[in-house]
Amino acid sequence: MPAIPQGPLGRAETIQIAKFLSERLRKHVGLEVWTRVEGPLVANDRDRNTHADDALALMRQLATLSPALTVTPYDLDKFAERAAHDGITQTPTVVIRGSGRAIQTVGLFYGALFGPFMDIVSLASVGLTPVTPQTRTALGALTETVEVEAFLSPFDPMSPQMATLLGAFAVEAKRVRVRLVDASQFPVLSGQRLVTHVPVLWMNGRRFEGFWSEAHLAEQIGMIASGSPDIVVRDRILNAEYLSEDAAREIAARTAPDSTPAAPPTSSSGLILPGQT
Numbered sequence: 001m002p003a004i005p006q007g008p009l010g011r012a013e014t015i016q017i018a019k020f021l022s023e024r025l026r027k028h029v030g031l032e033v034w035t036r037v038e039g040p041l042v043a044n045d046r047d048r049n050t051h052a053d054d055a056l057a058l059m060r061q062l063a064t065l066s067p068a069l070t071v072t073p074y075d076l077d078k079f080a081e082r083a084a085h086d087g088i089t090q091t092p093t094v095v096i097r098g099s100g101r102a103i104q105t106v107g108l109f110y111g112a113l114f115g116p117f118m119d120i121v122s123l124a125s126v127g128l129t130p131v132t133p134q135t136r137t138a139l140g141a142l143t144e145t146v147e148v149e150a151f152l153s154p155f156d157p158m159s160p161q162m163a164t165l166l167g168a169f170a171v172e173a174k175r176v177r178v179r180l181v182d183a184s185q186f187p188v189l190s191g192q193r194l195v196t197h198v199p200v201l202w203m204n205g206r207r208f209e210g211f212w213s214e215a216h217l218a219e220q221i222g223m224i225a226s227g228s229p230d231i232v233v234r235d236r237i238l239n240a241e242y243l244s245e246d247a248a249r250e251i252a253a254r255t256a257p258d259s260t261p262a263a264p265p266t267s268s269s270g271l272i273l274p275g276q277t
Contacts, residue, residue, distance in 0.1 A: 098124030
C-alpha cells in the first residue's frame with residue numbers, strides 16, 4: 001500500500017476503510033474537490049472556507065487506499081466558468097463521479113455523514129443500488145430532470161439516512177441530480193435559505209421539510225417531473241432543529257460533565273466509519 005499522506009484518518013481507520021473499498025468498489029470513481037483560497041477579508045454574506053483543506057486531505061488520503069479512486073483538485077475562482085456550469089458555489093464541494101453519474105457533497109462530510117458519503121462512493125462505483133423494484137421502475141420512467149438539493153446535518157439521526165437514499169436515487173436515475181449540503185458548516189447560507197430544521201429538500205426549486213421514506217420520495221419526484229403541483233401526504237414530518245457547528249460545540253461543552261453528547265459518537269478522527277453505529 002502506498003504511504004498514507006497526512007490527513008484525518010488514523011492507521012486503524014485506514015485499514016478498515018481500505019477493506020471496505022476493496023470489497024465494494026468495482027469501477028473507477030473520480031473525486032473532484034473544489035476549494036478556494038480565502039483572502040485576508042471575509043465577506044459577512046458568505047461562509048468561511050473552514051474545512052476546505054481538511055476535505056482535500058481526506059479525499060487524497062482515501063485515494064491512496066484504492067486504485068479505483070482518483071482525486072482532482074479545482075480552485076473555484078480559477079475554474080469559475082466550469083463551477084458555474086456545474087452549479088458549484090460553496091467550498092469545499094466534492095463531486096463524486098462514477099457510472100455516468102455526478103453527486104455533489106458540499107462541506108466536509110464527517111461524523112454521521114461520513115458513512116453515507118462512503119456508501120455513495122461505492123454505489124457510484126458499482127452502478128447498482130438497493131432501491132426497491134417499484135422505486136426503480138418509477139425513477140426509470142422519469143421524462144424530465146429533477147434537481148434535488150438537501151440541507152442535512154451530522155447532528156440528527158435522519159440526515160444520514162436521507163443522504164444515502166438520495167445518493168442511491170442519483171446513481172439509479174440519470175434524471176435525478178443531487179446536491180447534499182452539510183448545513184451545519186454553512187450558517188450564513190442556511191440563514192439566507194431560512195433553514196431552521198433539517199432535513200430540508202428543494203426539488204426543482206420547491207421546498208419540502210423533513211424526512212422522506214423511499215416510496216414517498218420516489219412518488220414526489222415523479223410528480224415534480226410530470227409538472228404536477230400535488231404534494232405527497234406523509235403521516236408525519238420528521239425533522240430536527242438546525243444546529244451550526246459552533247452551536248453544537250457549545251452544547252457539547254455544556255453537556256460534557258453530564259456525559260450527554262450533542263453529536264453522534266465518532267472515531268478518533270471525528271469520522272464515523274462505514275458499518276459503524
